Each structure stands twice: as structure tokens, then as C-alpha cells.
Amino acid sequence: MKVLYVCTEIFPLLKTGGLGDVSGALPPALRDAGCDVRVLLPGFPAIRDGVGPSHLKQAEPLALPARRGPELSALPAQAPMLRPATLPGSELAAYVLDAPALFNRPGNPYADTQGDNGIRFALLGWAAACLGHGLDAYWQPDIVHCHDWHTGLAPLYLRQMAMPGPPRAASVFTIHNLAYQGIFPRTLFPQLGLPDYLFGIDGIEFWGQVSFMKAGLQAADRITTVSPAYAREIMAAEQGCGLDGLLRARSNVVSGILNGVDYAVWSPSRDDALVHPYDVESLEEKVTAKADLQRKIGLQERPDAMVFGVVSRLTEQKGLHLIEAVADELVRAGAQLAVLGAGDAPLEQAFVRAAAKHPGQIAVQVGYNECLAHGIMAGADVLLVPSRFEPCGLTQLYGLRYGALPLVHRVGGLADTVVDTTPENLEAGTATGFVFDEFSTQGLRAALRRAFDLHALPGAWKKVQRTAMGQRFDWREAAGQYAALYRSLIPQTDRIA
Numbered sequence: 126m127k128v129l130y131v132c133t134e135i136f137p138l139l140k141t142g143g144l145g146d147v148s149g150a151l152p153p154a155l156r157d158a159g160c161d162v163r164v165l166l167p168g169f170p171a172i173r174d175g176v177g178p179s180h181l182k183q184a185e186p187l188a189l190p191a192r193r194g195p196e197l198s199a200l201p202a203q204a205p206m207l208r209p210a211t212l213p214g215s216e217l218a219a220y221v222l223d224a225p226a227l228f229n230r231p232g233n234p235y236a237d238t239q240g241d242n243g244i245r246f247a248l249l250g251w252a253a254a255c256l257g258h259g260l261d262a263y264w265q266p267d268i269v270h271c272h273d274w275h276t277g278l279a280p281l282y283l284r285q286m287a288m289p290g291p292p293r294a295a296s297v298f299t300i301h302n303l304a305y306q307g308i309f310p311r312t313l314f315p316q317l318g319l320p321d322y323l324f325g326i327d328g329i330e331f332w333g334q335v336s337f338m339k340a341g342l343q344a345a346d347r348i349t350t351v352s353p354a355y356a357r358e359i360m361a362a363e364q365g366c367g368l369d370g371l372l373r374a375r376s377n378v379v380s381g382i383l384n385g386v387d388y389a390v391w392s393p394s395r396d397d398a399l400v401h402p403y404d405v406e407s408l409e410e411k412v413t414a415k416a417d418l419q420r421k422i423g424l425q426e427r428p429d430a431m432v433f434g435v436v437s438r439l440t441e442q443k444g445l446h447l448i449e450a451v452a453d454e455l456v457r458a459g460a461q462l463a464v465l466g467a468g469d470a471p472l473e474q475a476f477v478r479a480a481a482k483h484p485g486q487i488a489v490q491v492g493y494n495e496c497l498a499h500g501i502m503a504g505a506d507v508l509l510v511p512s513r514f515e516p517c518g519l520t521q522l523y524g525l526r527y528g529a530l531p532l533v534h535r536v537g538g539l540a541d542t543v544v545d546t547t548p549e550n551l552e553a554g555t556a557t558g559f560v561f562d563e564f565s566t567q568g569l570r571a572a573l574r575r576a577f578d579l580h581a582l583p584g585a586w587k588k589v590q591r592t593a594m595g596q597r598f599d600w601r602e603a604a605g606q607y608a609a610l611y612r613s614l615i616p617q618t619d620r621i622a
């Protein structure tokens with residue numbers, strides 16, 4: 126079964142959030158599950174510089190046709206190419222979408238610095254659809270698996286392209302975050318080479334504009350999202366971001382497949398970022414990891430202090446204003462707070478102010494720092510993830526593995542992965558963290574109180590830590606579910622052959 130995996134970021138080459146981690150780990154897991162996987166990526170500088178030469182025998186660059194079925198106009202003068210390449214580490218085959226005028230820019234890959242994001246990511250969808258229709262004579266995928274709005278036009282172009290020859294690939298569209306939709310002014314529509322009727326409510330029009338997310342949801346053969354709870358939540362108005370009606374109408378093709386963890390990257394016993402590795406059998410070493418973190422980030426070195434950690438994009442989604450609101454109380458209770466994050470300026474500034482008010486007890490590093498992210502998982506007692514909504518969330522899974530008990534809002538993937546320390550769950554030995562229901566400082570406070578109470582009982586705390594560290598969210602499991610979904614899309618005759 127041939128699978129083209131289409132995405133815009135991939136660890137370790139380029140990562141802005143969880144999508145990068147997923148794309149670094151899922152394609153190799155799909156290969157292990159028996160799929161013949163290739164990855165299609167835009168030629169951002171980090172991708173162009175990071176990939177190796179192709180190992181394939183037929184490794185000639187492929188020119189993207191500008192006219193084939195729908196016509197994509199407004200392309201740069203230099204014809205875009207698909208360059209075969211190899212991903213470092215996994216050695217998977219890849220195609221890099223080489224269109225320097227569109228992708229060879231520094232900075233955040235999604236920043237619309239030149240007002241042409243619509244064309245940039247339409248081209249990515251176009252390239253995926255061309256491959257799905259057999260552009261590479263030596264390798265035509267059975268499945269094109271697309272991720273988030275950046276790839277939303279791929280399923281639509283796949284359907285729209287009328288091509289002689291073998292049938293098109295089937296498409297799977299995975300929602301990692303419904304809140305980011307790729308909305309563009311209606312003036313983009315004529316440049317997309319799509320028939321006029323598609324600019325309507327049953328097409329890709331969204332309140333008078335063009336929505337790439339909606340394109341993916343309308344046209345994909347199957348839709349998945351990254352946790353079962355989020356799959357349910359997005360079918361209702363509160364989390365549906367205006368697309369819940371469409372999702373309900375297509376509910377027979379929507380499912381939730383929980384993300385996994387790449388334990389080769391995220392395991393405290395073999396973590397290159399840690400000076401003092403540890404595991405469940407040597408939990409006393411976690412105290413040393415705490416001291417390492419305190420020194421590194423600028424907290425007072427106090428082994429007795431309960432350290433709360435945050436590793437997060439600082440955006441509205443993550444609910445971190447709740448943490449900021451209780452920061453003084455945490456310090457008064459003798460705890461410390463270590464924050465690593467970047468994002469919205471007011472939130473960044475609020476945390477910086479809190480750190481200035483409580484030097485040595487609250488420390489904040491604004492920016493992106495992969496190594497410190499690992500240090501916080503290892504050094505923290507509790508990992509705070511109070512998200513307003515969370516499609517899956519990976520940091521709480523990393524917290525579990527590192528024995529930094531996650532304290533989370535009961536929503537999306539957080540609800541699916543953290544077991545609250547109720548007396549019953551403690552008794553049953555299933556508790557792994559702290560979960561609160563009401564999204565408010567009150568709700569958060571109640572969970573914090575329970576965390577402090579448990580921490581005062583070292584034996585009970587250790588028991589929960591052990592259970593947490595023993596949890597496994599293996600990519601093998603998720604890859605098996607995706608492979609089964611792919612198989613269900615391949616015509617019966619092919620499956621027998």
C-alpha cells in the first residue's frame with residue numbers, strides 16, 4: 126500500500142509545534158506497519174538544507190504541470206519542481222516542493238510576509254494531487270494523507286483533476302487543530318483554477334471568503350483528528366469553529382486516532398538533553414534533574430520546592446492566563462514555576478512580569494528551546510496544561526513519561542490521556558495526574574490543591590509517578606489504526622492482489 130504523507134513541518138528538520146513531532150514519528154511507524162510511505166514537504170530553507178540526496182533509482186526532479194485539469198494560475202515564473210530526497214534518520218523517501226520564490230524564506234513557515242500564503246499552500250495541494258494522479262510514473266500512491274489546512278486543497282484537487290489512466294489516490298485529511306483554518310479573501314478563488322460553483326456553501330466558501338480547511342473537510346474521502354474526544358467535540362458548536370455542521374454532515378467518515386509518543390526522543394533514561402538521565406527504577410535521580418533545571422532556568426536551588434512546569438505555545442488555546450492568575454499563590458505556597466514558551470506578546474509579558482516579581486521562584490524563558498523543553502519535563506514535579514481546547518496535546522504525554530504529573534483541563538486529548546487522582550483511581554492504581562472540569566481559576570485552584578495534598582504524601586506521589594511513567598502511547602498503535610483506515614479505502618480487488 127503506497128502512502129503519500131503531506132505536511133508542512135517535520136521533526137527534527139522543522140517544528141513549530143506538535144505537528145512537527147507527529148510528522149517525524151508517524152511516517153516511520155507507518156512503514157513499520159507495512160506501508161510504502163513517501164513524504165511531500167514544501168521547500169522551506171530548513172527542509173531544503175536538511176534532507177539528503179535521493180536513494181531512489183528514478184530520482185529525476187519532476188516538473189509540476191501548470192495545466193492539468195484545473196488550472197493553477199499566479200504561479201512564479203520559475204516552474205515549480207518536485208525534487209526526490211531522503212529524510213535524515215528515518216531514511217524515508219521524500220519529495221521536496223521546490224519553488225524558491227514561494228518557500229525559500231527565513232522565519233516562521235506560516236508567516237504570510239508577502240501576502241501569498243493562499244498560492245503557496247494551494248501549490249502544495251496541487252503537487253500532492255498531481256502525485257496522487259500518477260505524476261511520478263514509478264510511484265503512484267494509493268492514499269494521499271494530508272495534515273491541517275495547509276494541505277486542505279489536496280483532496281479537492283484530487284477530485285477535480287480529470288485524468289486518463291489509473292484511478293486517483295484516495296485521500297485522508299487529518300485535523301490537528303480546527304481553529305487554524307487557512308482563510309483567504311475571495312479574490313484568491315479565481316486564482317485557484319477551480320470551477321465557479323465551488324465558491325459556494327457546498328464548496329470552499331466560508332462567510333464570503335475561501336477556507337482551505339473547509340476544502341479538506343468537503344473533499345477528503347476520510348477525515349480524522351488526533352483524539353477520539355476531539356472528534357466528538359468538533360461536531361458541536363462550542364469547538365466546531367463554524368464547521369461543526371459540515372463535520373456532522375460527514376460524521377460517517379470522521380474518526381479520532383490518538384497521537385503517540387516517539388519514545389526514542391522522549392525517554393528520561395536515554396535523553397541526550399539531560400545531564401542526569403533516570404527512569405522509574407532510579408526516581409531519586411529526578412531530584413538531580415530538578416536541581417539541573419533550577420540552575421539552568423534561574424530558580425533557587427531548593428530540592429523541597431514543588432516545581433510546576435509549562436512548555437507551550439503562549440496562545441489563547443493553551444489557557445495559560447489561568448496559570449498567570451494563580452502565580453502569586455503558587456509562590457506563597459512554597460512552589461516554583463518554570464515557563465518555556467513563545468507566542469502572544471501580552472502573555473509573554475505577563476509571565477516575564479511575574480518572574481520579575483518573584484525572582485528565583487518563577488523563571489520564564491521566552492523563545493523556542495528544544496533542549497530546555499526536555500529539561501523541564503525532567504525537572505518538574507507537575508506539568509501544567511490547562512488548555513481551553515486541545516486536539517490531542519503531546520506535552521502531557523511527555524510529562525507522564527518523565528514523571529512530571531500532568532495537571533490538565535478535561536478536554537480533547539487531555540481528557541483521553543490523563544487519569545485523575547480521585548480516591549477511587551488512587552486506590553485502583555490507575556491515577557496518573559490531575560484533571561479539572563471547570564475552565565476557570567477556581568477549577569484550576571481545586572486541582573492545584575489536590576496536587577499539593579498528594580505531594581505531601583511522598584509514598585502516594587511516587588505510586589502515581591510510577592503509574593504515569595508506565596503509560597505507553599505507542600505510535601505502533603496509531604499507525605495500525607491509520608493503516609486499517611487506508612485499507613478500507615482501497616478497492617477490494619487491489620486488496621486481494
Ligand code: ADP
Pocket residue numbers: 141142143144146436437438465466467492493494495498517518519520521
Ligand atoms: P501544539 O501542537 O498545540 O503546540 P502539542 O502539545 O501537541 O501542542 O505539541 C507541542 C510541541 O512543541 C511539544 O513537542 C513541545 O515540547 C513543543 N514546544 C512548545 N513550545 C515550545 C518551546 N517554547 N520550546 C521548545 N519546544 C516547545
Ligand code: GLC
Pocket residue numbers: 142143144147301302351384515516517518519538
Ligand atoms: C495541534 C494541536 C495539538 C496536537 C498537535 C499534533 O498543534 O494543537 O493538540 O497534539 O496538533 O497533532
